[in-house]
Amino acid sequence: ALIRYRTAWHLDLVLRPFLLGGVIKETGFKGPLSLHPNCANYRFSTDVPQRFKFFGLRASLNEETIGLLVQGSMPAMRFLTAVKEKYPHKLEDVSRQFFKRLNQETKALSDPSDVEEGAQKSSLTPEEIQTCMELMKDQSIKDKLKAATEEAFSRGAFGSPTMFTTVNGKELMFFGSDRLDQLAFVIQKEWSGPLGPQRMQAAPELPGFTA
Numbered sequence: 497a498l499i500r501y502r503t504a505w506h507l508d509l510v511l512r513p514f515l516l517g518g519v520i521k522e523t524g525f526k527g528p529l530s531l532h533p534n535c536a537n538y539r540f541s542t543d544v545p546q547r548f549k550f551f552g553l554r555a556s557l558n559e560e561t562i563g564l565l566v567q568g569s570m571p572a573m574r575f576l577t578a579v580k581e582k583y584p585h586k587l588e589d590v591s592r593q594f595f596k597r598l599n600q601e602t603k604a605l606s607d608p609s610d611v612e613e614g615a616q617k618s619s620l621t622p623e624e625i626q627t628c629m630e631l632m633k634d635q636s637i638k639d640k641l642k643a644a645t646e647e648a649f650s651r652g653a654f655g656s657p658t659m660f661t662t663v664n665g666k667e668l669m670f671f672g673s674d675r676l677d678q679l680a681f682v683i684q685k686e687w688s689g690p691l692g693p694q695r696m697q698a699a700p701e702l703p704g705f706t707a
Contacts, residue, residue: 500692555599567606
């Protein structure tokens with residue numbers, strides 16, 4: 497939804513991959529899978545599916561998807577870090593394709609071969625994919641991902657999505673996609689719902705993002 501508001505709100509939107517597992521580890525929290533059964537049942541059977549519909553996303557969260565999440569995403573995050581380094585204008589699209597792979601196709605992103613297969617549906621050319629596949633092995637990329645994760649935690653992050661903005665010289669943090677209305681309030685912009693300006697209506701069943 498934030499991407500849908502980028503033009504209307506005149507945002508300088510910067511995407512930064514980081515390791516969610518690394519941030520969660522630093523907090524000492526064992527992650528959402530360790531929640532009390534009542535909370536976990538509500539979150540995974542009601543809250544998350546409802547949120548997907550609210551934001552116009554065709555996605556699902558089931559035992560198979562949760563199993564894929566447990567496998568981790570380090571190869572995917574290293575690849576995205578390499579994309580940000582070499583082809584920053586394509587980072588958004590590759591991220592979108594990875595989301596679809598995990599949440600719509602129920603396919604893993606925990607192995608380099610998974611990442612390569614997922615990237616083939618993005619706007620990256622075969623040559624660019626291979627460049628990033630090689631670059632993700634480089635220590636410099638590993639260090640940049642580690643640094644981004646440590647920076648996110650040091651700035652207050654404890655989960656994802658985490659958003660930072662600066663208002664009147666003061667940095668503010670917002671956690672969760674359900675805080676966009678509050679972000680709009682703080683930066684004094686109009687919030688027209690999750691589907692973007694002039695599109696506040698029932699979320700259509702479209703394949704992926706409707707933006």
